[in-house]
Amino acid sequence: MGKSSNELQEQELEVDEDQSFEELGLDSRLIRALQKKGIYKPTPIQRVAVPLIIEGKDVIARAKTGSGKTFAYLLPLLQKLFSSDSDSKSKLSPDAFVLVPTRELCQQVYSEVSSLIELCRVPLKVVQLISAMSTSDLKTALSGQPDILVSTPACIQTCLSAGILQPRAIQASLAMLVLDEADLLLSYGYEDDLRALTAHVPRSCQCLLMSATSSADVEKLKKLILHNPYILTLPEVGDSKDEIIPKNVQQFWISCSARDKFVYILSLLKLELVQNKVLIFTNTIDMGFRLKLFLEQFGIKSAVLNAELPQNSRLHILEEFNAGLFDNLIAIDDGQSHGKEQENGQNEAKGKKSKKHMKQKLDAEFGVVRGIDFKNVHTVINFEMPLSAAGYVHRIGRTGRAYNSGASVSIVSPDEMEIFKEIKSTLGKDGSGDANFIATFPLLTKNAVESLRYRAEDVARSVTKVAVRESRAQDLRNEILNSEKLKAHFEDNPRDLDLLKHDKVLSKKTPPAHLRNIPEYLLDPTTQEAGKIVKLARAAMGNAKSVRRPGSKKKFRGSGNPLKTFSAEGPNGANRRHHLKRKGSNRDDIHPSRQKRSA
Numbered sequence: 151m152g153k154s155s156n157e158l159q160e161q162e163l164e165v166d167e168d169q170s171f172e173e174l175g176l177d178s179r180l181i182r183a184l185q186k187k188g189i190y191k192p193t194p195i196q197r198v199a200v201p202l203i204i205e206g207k208d209v210i211a212r213a214k215t216g217s218g219k220t221f222a223y224l225l226p227l228l229q230k231l232f233s234s235d236s237d238s239k240s241k242l243s244p245d246a247f248v249l250v251p252t253r254e255l256c257q258q259v260y261s262e263v264s265s266l267i268e269l270c271r272v273p274l275k276v277v278q279l280i281s282a283m284s285t286s287d288l289k290t291a292l293s294g295q296p297d298i299l300v301s302t303p304a305c306i307q308t309c310l311s312a313g314i315l316q317p318r319a320i321q322a323s324l325a326m327l328v329l330d331e332a333d334l335l336l337s338y339g340y341e342d343d344l345r346a347l348t349a350h351v352p353r354s355c356q357c358l359l360m361s362a363t364s365s366a367d368v369e370k371l372k373k374l375i376l377h378n379p380y381i382l383t384l385p386e387v388g389d390s391k392d393e394i395i396p397k398n399v400q401q402f403w404i405s406c407s408a409r410d411k412f413v414y415i416l417s418l419l420k421l422e423l424v425q426n427k428v429l430i431f432t433n434t435i436d437m438g439f440r441l442k443l444f445l446e447q448f449g450i451k452s453a454v455l456n457a458e459l460p461q462n463s464r465l466h467i468l469e470e471f472n473a474g475l476f477d478n479l480i481a482i483d484d485g486q487s488h489g490k491e492q493e494n495g496q497n498e499a500k501g502k503k504s505k506k507h508m509k510q511k512l513d514a515e516f517g518v519v520r521g522i523d524f525k526n527v528h529t530v531i532n533f534e535m536p537l538s539a540a541g542y543v544h545r546i547g548r549t550g551r552a553y554n555s556g557a558s559v560s561i562v563s564p565d566e567m568e569i570f571k572e573i574k575s576t577l578g579k580d581g582s583g584d585a586n587f588i589a590t591f592p593l594l595t596k597n598a599v600e601s602l603r604y605r606a607e608d609v610a611r612s613v614t615k616v617a618v619r620e621s622r623a624q625d626l627r628n629e630i631l632n633s634e635k636l637k638a639h640f641e642d643n644p645r646d647l648d649l650l651k652h653d654k655v656l657s658k659k660t661p662p663a664h665l666r667n668i669p670e671y672l673l674d675p676t677t678q679e680a681g682k683i684v685k686l687a688r689a690a691m692g693n694a695k696s697v698r699r700p701g702s703k704k705k706f707r708g709s710g711n712p713l714k715t716f717s718a719e720g721p722n723g724a725n726r727r728h729h730l731k732r733k734g735s736n737r738d739d740i741h742p743s744r745q746k747r748s749a
């Protein structure tokens with residue numbers, strides 16, 4: 151982005167770390183609502199963006215993943231609507247549009263707005279519109295004369311084409327337009343939809359653009375929609391203005407063969423060497439299910455989140471995971487899961503695998519990695535490496551959100567070394583390929599891995615292609631059973647329901663006890679010790695069902711993180727370098743990463 155008079159870098163923004171929400175000029179109802187959510191202090195991007203947005207300025211806010219960009223625009227947006235005198239009876243179209251790239255984000259932003267409105271007890275109305283809704287559902291949603299509309303650009307276009315939204319009404323009513331995750335909107339193929347909409351956006355409309363990275367796409371959107379905006383570039387205080395992975399995320403890696411990935415992930419989870427909750431990424435749906443079936447045999451429960459599932463099932467899985475019903479979520483991110491992109495043949499990502507069959511089945515607006523606010527994910531595991539450095543940043547960004555800490559472990563096979571090196575050189579300090587900001591995972595000894603090898607290989611062999619296909623189909627069947635829309639069908643055809651249920655029961659297996667519990671004699675003492683420390687830390691974080699002590703919810707930060715203070719190899723081991731006894735500050739030798747956006 152070329153620097154303009156309104157372009158403010160962090161140094162010029164003079165962020166006052168002690169500034170409170172009151173000092174930002176925020177309405178007391180919103181402040182109370184935030185307090186009820188346990189939020190007391192604005193994040194840096196909120197400190198700079200909120201007052202400017204309240205003032206009515208167009209703003210481009212660029213701040214790293216998990217930095218609180220959603221509230222940075224939602225709070226002033228709501229505040230403005232509190233005082234707007236628009237008479238709902240004569241409202242032709244909503245006052246504010248919030249556009250996001252995926253349905254998952256739609257739901258997330260919608261929930262966030264709804265809960266703020268409820269907590270503030272104000273008579274504002276929000277609706278979410280998604281492309282999967284029927285014309286009559288879209289009409290019904292809009293007929294309630296909502297104040298805020300959360301949607302994807304494609305769905306707005308559908309409403310315009312179907313005459314459900316009138317261009318003239320938008321021109322008369324639209325006071326605020328937000329493009330959230332702006333760096334992703336164009337790559338999802340929404341350019342035409344956005345162009346069509348902007349033709350009807352009145353000049354008086356305040357436009358906001360929120361993004362985790364700067365890119366040519368953001369620049370394009372800026373030209374398309376904004377008028378002389380304030381450009382806020384706000385990484386955390388750090389060495390490099392380009393760094394975008396939060397500093398509170400520790401990054402680790404393990405080198406092993408593709409086959410050994412199973413025994414390594416088993417060791418990490420079974421020996422409890424990583425903190426719950428864990429988000430695991432694979433690049434294909436089949437691999438996701440293979441992993442799920444494999445872990446299941448050892449009594450490790452997980453769910454697979456993928457574009458094949460119906461929208462309501464995906465939301466359900468996300469809600470359950472966020473609510474803590476299970477600790478491990480396997481998410482499929484092929485680095486190019488932008489359905490729209492695939493349909494349009496615009497995909498520039500480097501994936502080699504055929505997507506022929508996926509095209510029809512996958513949801514075009516699916517996006518699980520980007521922007522989704524997974525609650526309390528402490529560890530991200532790359533079971534398979536992403537296809538680009540940008541993909542890596544977005545995956546890792548699912549942990550260490552807001553003021554929380556997190557860790558990532560990338561399990562890298564020889565044929566992924568090339569992309570791993572690319573990630574390191576792209577994100578490493580000054581682009582010099584500094585390798586140390588992703589440290590070797592220190593808590594796992596070779597002995598510990600070897601002790602589990604026999605069982606792991608045995609079970610991995612038993613997870614055949616047929617078993618994977620069956621499990622994938624079963625997941626879909628289960629979701630169909632849960633689907634609201636099919637209730638009516640099953641009422642008319644009870645036999646169909648019986649058949650599905652029967653199938654469900656038949657395919658349930660309990661993992662054998664000898665795999666669920668690893669016998670004591672197999673456990674490596676050093677790794678066992680590491681596991682104990684991680685467990686203790688988990689308990690101290692109020693994050694372990696079995697060992698939680700009442701009133702012990704205090705979060706472990708800094709040196710309290712066991713990944714920073716323990717080395718399984720001992721002081722003389724190969725990993726001494728990563729003994730993680732930080733020089734001075736805990737973070738000193740975790741080199742801040744930076745990204746030259748490559749996607």
Ligand SMILES: Nc1ncnc2c1ncn2[C@@H]1O[C@H](COP(=O)(O)OP(=O)(O)OP(=O)(O)O)[C@@H](O)[C@H]1O
Pocket residue numbers: 189190191192193196213214215216217218219220221361362520521522523547551552553
């Ligand atoms: N001031 C705050 N204090 C503490 N937590 C906050 C604050 N503001 C937001 N959060 C929480 O931080 C988390 C991340 O916020 P949010 O989803 O807005 O990040 P983001 O910048 O949009 O990230 P991404 O680019 O990945 O979408 C959310 O769980 C949110 O509730």
